[in-house]
Every structure is written in C-alpha cells, then in structure tokens.
Amino acid sequence: MTDWSLLHHFEGPADDIPVLFASLTPQNRKRTWRDLHGRLCRDGRVCPASFAALPLLWEVAVGGSPPDRDAALSLAGDIVAKGRRYREEYDAALEAHAFRIAGMATLADAHLADHAHRAHYISLLCGMLALEGHLAWAWALDDLTxxxxxxxxxxxxxxxxxxxxxxxxxxxxxxxxxxxxxxxxxxxxxxxxxxxxxxxxxxxxxxxxxxxxxxxxxxxxxxxxxxxxxxxxxxxxxxxxxxxxxxxxxxxxxxxxxxxxxx
Structure with missing residues (x-):
C-alpha cells in the first residue's frame, strides 16, 4: 500500500491524489483530470507521486468510463514518457510498474479503433507509443498534415x-x-x-x-x-x-x- 502522506507532488502533499480518483464523476471529470495533470505531470516534469499514481490510473484504464479511460491512458503515457527520458532518476519506479505499463499499452492499442473519429485520437496513439517506449514518436508524431x-x-x-x-x-x-x-x-x-x-x-x-x-x-x-x-x-x-x-x-x-x- 502506498503511504501518500510521505509523498509530495507539484502542489504540495500527495494525500489528495487518491481522494481525487475516488471522487471522479462525470460532473467533475474535466476539473479532476486537469488537477491530476497539474499535480503529477507539469512542464515536462514528473515526481515520485506520479509513479505512485500508476496503479490508480491502471484501475481507471481497466474499469472506468470511456472518457476517463482516455484521460487515464493519456496521463499514464505522459508520466512514463517523462520517466523514461530521465531513466537514471526513475528507472526503479518504471521497473516496479512494468506490468501495469505494458498492460496500459495494450489497452491503448485496443482502444484506438473505437476513437478513430475523436479529436484526441493522435494523443491516445502517442500515449500508446510512450507506454511502449517509442519516445521520439510519442513526443513528435501528429496527424502529418x-x-x-x-x-x-x-x-x-x-x-x-x-x-x-x-x-x-x-x-x-x-x-x-x-x-x-x-x-x-x-x-x-x-x-x-x-x-x-x-x-x-x-x-x-x-x-x-x-x-x-x-x-x-x-x-x-x-x-x-x-x-x-x-x-x-x-x-x-x-x-x-x-x-x-x-x-x-x-x-x-x-x-x-x-x-x-x-x-
């Protein structure tokens, strides 16, 4: 079990992270995911709390509503991409969550066909590439127009x-x-x-x-x-x-x- 009281994110103590996940509803969806991004993946940076949140993102990716699955996979992809960019600092955290990371990559791949006409299709595709370790393309691929x-x-x-x-x-x-x-x-x-x-x-x-x-x-x-x-x-x-x-x-x-x- 994660002791969130021992962790900090970019806005302070991290014990509000499980609370945000637990309170996620269709009514507060946009605000909650915005808050989670701001706390866990900001300005190209991640922190130990970012990786501690991967099991919670995994749970949403597996059992959440379609919009929440999108957001969870996108945030997980961003966290993993930043962590792989600075492997010396976060290699142990990536290894500890390797099973979930691989699982979310598979979910993102299966999820793509259902989102072919969504505006954020490319973001989901790039999230999948980040989870798979194809970092150059995760950062740079777009629709090539x-x-x-x-x-x-x-x-x-x-x-x-x-x-x-x-x-x-x-x-x-x-x-x-x-x-x-x-x-x-x-x-x-x-x-x-x-x-x-x-x-x-x-x-x-x-x-x-x-x-x-x-x-x-x-x-x-x-x-x-x-x-x-x-x-x-x-x-x-x-x-x-x-x-x-x-x-x-x-x-x-x-x-x-x-x-x-x-x-």
Missing part, C-alpha cells in the same frame, strides 16, 4: 529539416530569413521497406481511417537526401538518434499539443 522534424545528417552532420504535409514532402536547410532552401524530395518507403514500427503504425492508421497520417508515414519512414552532401539517409533512425542525443523532438513552433481533458 503539417509536420517539420529536425535531424542531423548521419554522413556530414548537417542540420536538415524534414517536411511532410501541406508544405511538401522534402528535406531542406532551414534559413532564418529565407525559410527552407535547397529542397530535395523525400523518397517514401514502399510497403515492404517499412520498419516493423512504421508498418504497424501504417496498418493502424489505415484501419482507423486516419488519411493524413497514413499518407505521411511512408515519408517519415522513408529516405531523405542531405542538401549539403547529397547523400541519402533513412529518416526515422536519424530522427530517433537526434531526439536521444538532443532531447528536442520538434522544430520550434511545431510541438504537438497533448489532449488534457475529456470530451
């Missing part, structure tokens, strides 16, 4: 912008005054060339009628040409490597906004 990612060319180290969506599917060098210059078209991956994660995401997006996402995924998991050195490189591993080293998933101004409430 207007996406810019920053990568380092693995050949020459140049900073390359990857654009997918309404502004074109290309690699480029981002100039402060002139925008994206020296554009080179991306080569989308064919079905048989997709990585296991890329193929799975494309299958999910196609199943759920996510047209923009399904159109853009072959580009994200395809090949770009580096404008300075002209060498081709695989986009996905270059992006994952950059996030792992630099910690910033998106170019400024393009960060996906997580769903914080319920419908």
């Amino acid at each position: 207007d996406t810019f990612l920053a990568v380092h060319c693995p050949h020459c180290g140049a900073d390359v912008t990857i654009s997918v969506g309404r502004y074109g599917d290309h690699s480029a060098i981002r100039d402060r005054h002139r925008g994206d210059i020296d554009r080179r078209p991306l080569r989308p991956a064919a079905a048989g060339e997709l990585s296991p994660l890329g193929a799975r995401l494309l299958s999910i997006a196609t199943r759920d009628g996510q047209i923009s996402l399904a159109r853009g995924l072959p580009y994200l998991f395809g090949t770009a040409q580096c404008p300075p050195c002209a060498n081709p490189f695989a986009i996905a591993p270059a992006f994952e490597k950059r996030v792992a080293s630099d910690g910033e998933p998106r170019l400024p101004g393009t960060q996906r906004q997580h769903h914080r409430g319920t419908g």
Whole structure:
C-alpha cells in the first residue's frame, strides 16, 4: 500500500491524489483530470507521486468510463514518457510498474479503433507509443498534415529539416530569413521497406481511417537526401538518434499539443 502522506507532488502533499480518483464523476471529470495533470505531470516534469499514481490510473484504464479511460491512458503515457527520458532518476519506479505499463499499452492499442473519429485520437496513439517506449514518436508524431522534424545528417552532420504535409514532402536547410532552401524530395518507403514500427503504425492508421497520417508515414519512414552532401539517409533512425542525443523532438513552433481533458 502506498503511504501518500510521505509523498509530495507539484502542489504540495500527495494525500489528495487518491481522494481525487475516488471522487471522479462525470460532473467533475474535466476539473479532476486537469488537477491530476497539474499535480503529477507539469512542464515536462514528473515526481515520485506520479509513479505512485500508476496503479490508480491502471484501475481507471481497466474499469472506468470511456472518457476517463482516455484521460487515464493519456496521463499514464505522459508520466512514463517523462520517466523514461530521465531513466537514471526513475528507472526503479518504471521497473516496479512494468506490468501495469505494458498492460496500459495494450489497452491503448485496443482502444484506438473505437476513437478513430475523436479529436484526441493522435494523443491516445502517442500515449500508446510512450507506454511502449517509442519516445521520439510519442513526443513528435501528429496527424502529418503539417509536420517539420529536425535531424542531423548521419554522413556530414548537417542540420536538415524534414517536411511532410501541406508544405511538401522534402528535406531542406532551414534559413532564418529565407525559410527552407535547397529542397530535395523525400523518397517514401514502399510497403515492404517499412520498419516493423512504421508498418504497424501504417496498418493502424489505415484501419482507423486516419488519411493524413497514413499518407505521411511512408515519408517519415522513408529516405531523405542531405542538401549539403547529397547523400541519402533513412529518416526515422536519424530522427530517433537526434531526439536521444538532443532531447528536442520538434522544430520550434511545431510541438504537438497533448489532449488534457475529456470530451
């Protein structure tokens, strides 16, 4: 049993966390989940109370109403993503809750098809990716209607912008005054060339009628040409490597906004 009186969250003593969960009703749903986010996952940070709340989030994810399941899985995904970003501090907590984390990832996967037309579909998808450990995509994936990612060319180290969506599917060098210059078209991956994660995401997006996402995924998991050195490189591993080293998933101004409430 968790002794909540010994824990603190971002607003003070954590003994109000089980009270918030116990008092969750349709009438106070939005306010309660907003309060839980503010206490347990704030400004990219988590705390020991965040991980102590994972069993309570698991209970809601298994037996709560559909809107509450959405919110529980989204919050759990955020907590786990932040904890995995700072593994040295939270590795033991992640290991202690590994079974529940894996279970919530499975629930999120099964839950997606029922939310294909909800505004927060992408948030739920990214929560699933966070719970599974695919952190770069959990932080950066959106519906790919207007996406810019920053990568380092693995050949020459140049900073390359990857654009997918309404502004074109290309690699480029981002100039402060002139925008994206020296554009080179991306080569989308064919079905048989997709990585296991890329193929799975494309299958999910196609199943759920996510047209923009399904159109853009072959580009994200395809090949770009580096404008300075002209060498081709695989986009996905270059992006994952950059996030792992630099910690910033998106170019400024393009960060996906997580769903914080319920419908």
